[in-house]
Amino acid sequence: MTYCVAIKLNAGLVFLSDSRTNAGLDQISTFRKMIVYEKPGDRFMVLLSAGNLSISQSVREILQIEKLKDNDDSDPITIWNAKSMFDAARVLGAAIRHVYDRDAAALKQAGVDFNVSLIFGGQIHGEGMRLFQVYSAGNFIEATPETPYFQIGESKYGKPVLDRVITPHTPLDEAAKCALVSMDSTLKSNLSVGLPLDLVVYEASRFQTDKVVCIDENNPYFKMMHNNWGVKLREVFDSIEDPTWDDGKTEVPLIQPPGRSLPLRKISTPDEKLI
Template sequence: MTYCVGMRLDAGLVFLSDSRTNAGVDHVGTFRKMSVFENPGDRTMVLMTAGNLSISQSIRQLVSDHVDASGNSIWTAPNMYEAARILGEAVRTVHHRDAKSLQEFGIDFNVSLIFGGQIKGERCRLFQIYSAGNFIESHNENTYFQIGEAKYGKPILDRVVTPATPLDEAAKCALISMDSTLRSNVSVGLPLDLLVYEDNKLAITHFVTIDEKNQYFQMIRNTWGQQLKSVFESIDAPVWNASPEVQGNVLSATNMHSKPVRVAVPQELLNTALTPSPLQSLAQGNDDHTQA
């Protein structure tokens, strides 16, 4: 499993990926999930992958050399949409070649991709590409995409990231999202690759590989946990069975009539509860005799 997140913002793009490929008691593998296609001054594109590693590697290799029927490749595509379409074609080519053979061994064709960047003459764009080679594009209503183990890191992104978020703030949010995932799922692991691209630079502006010794990420891990605990402790406890005039922090009130759904106790258990067993009767008799 893995976790990758990509963000499309007014100021540029942010990409973050982990490097865990296998997780188990005695087998943990590392492989970097982020690849950069860069021709400075003309285009900068970033690909992140999740799913079956052999499929991901085949797609990356194929798209590096692939030329479509119109003569375009990822290096010559006139815009990011066409580059994403070429990448989708590469996914379908690998599927056509390998899916049936993999299925014979009980292996599903499982891959998902985040692809984004900028080609000279157009704005930054971000896409999520599926196993069928189809894709969707990020717009202001959905400023980020996640692939892999996404659920643990999603809440902070939903609360913080908007198109207007500055790049450094978005990078910080991405790292907090990753930290939440690392803490909750052993199948995601260090080191991390973080890439921040500034709009219209047409070259990588900031990139770092983060391991367990990285000072900033260690600060994020420690500070975020402490702040969460502090905020949690500052929230008042709920008020139960409050009288109608009470207004603050009421979880339940005496004028509420909510009840749980109860499962009926079997009749034979009810009878047993009402009739003491012989051992209970004997014990009670001994107690009575002792007290006398």
């Protein structure tokens, strides 16, 4: 399994992925799920992948040579000459369909679903940053100020902290910390997600970055964050009063709302037959 998250902010973009894949308890391996496409001064793009590993690897290879033509008179569009991230995402969709046309029938005969999920984001000179989630059919949706992040893979464990912290105005370093906490929560709850992690932080309109980090179990910042997050979470939990069941001591007792009954328990009478 896997977990990847990407965040679009006013200040830039944050990408984070794990690297564990498994095909059973005794077949656990490490494979990179992030690839960076960079042409300094012109474009910067990152691709994150989840799902069937052979499909995602094929898509990544074909994407670098895939060409898209809108009509017979137009020049072919590739990720390296696309004028917009939207067009680059269209090329990615075409690459997925290329792999589907080539492999889907054989995979189906072998009992394997065509399953791939991708996050694709970045910036091309002449337009702002954009972030897309791309599906197995090659179609995609784009991040908005109301939904500034995408997750693929084991997303449920790391989602709550993102919902509580991330807005378009969140600073880049704070968003990177939030992404790492989101990943740490996933690592804690799901053994199919594992180290090392790949982290990329991109500052808007730079068209390159030097903030590319591989995080393993010896990384001092991640170890500190993992330990402190657990301790601080427990401290906050302990600071909240336990519930009371009557007119107890707390200012907000857990009592039955007026005019409502909560049918949690039924008391039987001699005339009733218990089933």
